[in-house]
Amino acid sequence: METEQEYIITVFSENKVGLLSQITTVFTCRNVNIESLTTSESALQGIHKFTIVVRTTPETVQKVVRQIEKKIDVLKTFVYTPEEVVQQEIALYKVTRSNSVEQLVRRHNVRILEIDTDYIVVEKTGHKEETQQLFRLLQPYGVQQFVRSGTVAVIKSRRELLNEYLEELEKLRRESEAAASETEKSN
Template identity: 65%
Template sequence: MEKQYILTVFSENKVGILNQITTVLTCRNVNIESLTTSESAVAGIHRFTIVVNTDPEKVEKMVRQIEKRVEVLKAFVHTPDEVVQQEIALYKVSRNRNVENLVREHHVRILEIGDDYIVLEKTGHTSETQALLELLRPYGVHQFARTGSVAIVKGKDYLLDECPGIAEFRKEQEASRKEQETK
């Protein structure tokens, strides 16, 4: 049975690694629901957060395949209850008194007010940003954009606790930084 999983992949910041990771999912016929990338808490290491719907066996195989990539330091799979997960949505809607009431009721941030439109920002789970979109549709949604999910694992710091070679990677980075400072 398919369930939602959140993959967290830590890698060196190298060109082409995103393509390698997404190819693993594509080869297994798994659609990516959401994908975000950013620098991690450790300088020089990138973090990929990927949301997929698949079965448990397939997701475990994908994680093992992703970890075989040279630049990948570690990959983890989590269920939604194991992470704190959010996304940001932007809405450009027609100005209307009812829209202004929705803004107050749903803790929405106003980013810009034009003569005939308002740009709104909502942070929350996909279900919350989608529900607000549905509430705003009758008043005229001109544009809508939503980020991918970002997620932080509850509990211990997996990258530091479970990633082999992280100490060596950090030492190399520190040595490189010091070498650059002396030049």
């Protein structure tokens, strides 16, 4: 039995209605729980990026990735271990105002977003353990609301894998078009 570990999967796709559920179904079918999922337009216009964090075995993650890539509207899927990426989450806390809370949040390097007469809203970015630790520390003072985003990540490698892939596709397309027009000429 292979041991489970954390993986960050990035999926690049066309912006098509219903694709999110097609992608998540792949995890459901293999009984893999999604720890976090964020989605937004990528740096390339018209291409959507999903960042999915899962805990599973190396073998399963490879199978899942191939199943996702099989979806017609998915461009490319990459898998990373936590060491290969810089990742961040953002957490917002709405806490009852008091002097001790204000001292605590100052010590924890947070951004204060709003101060009202009876509450403050602060923001902390970091890894899950860090945002979770602040939540625990704030709890005794009364956390009225707490919300945490999914993970976003950029890869440490200097190579821009998606760009390389798209260039490769473009090259193949040009080649096949050239071949097709050759054939037409010879006919």
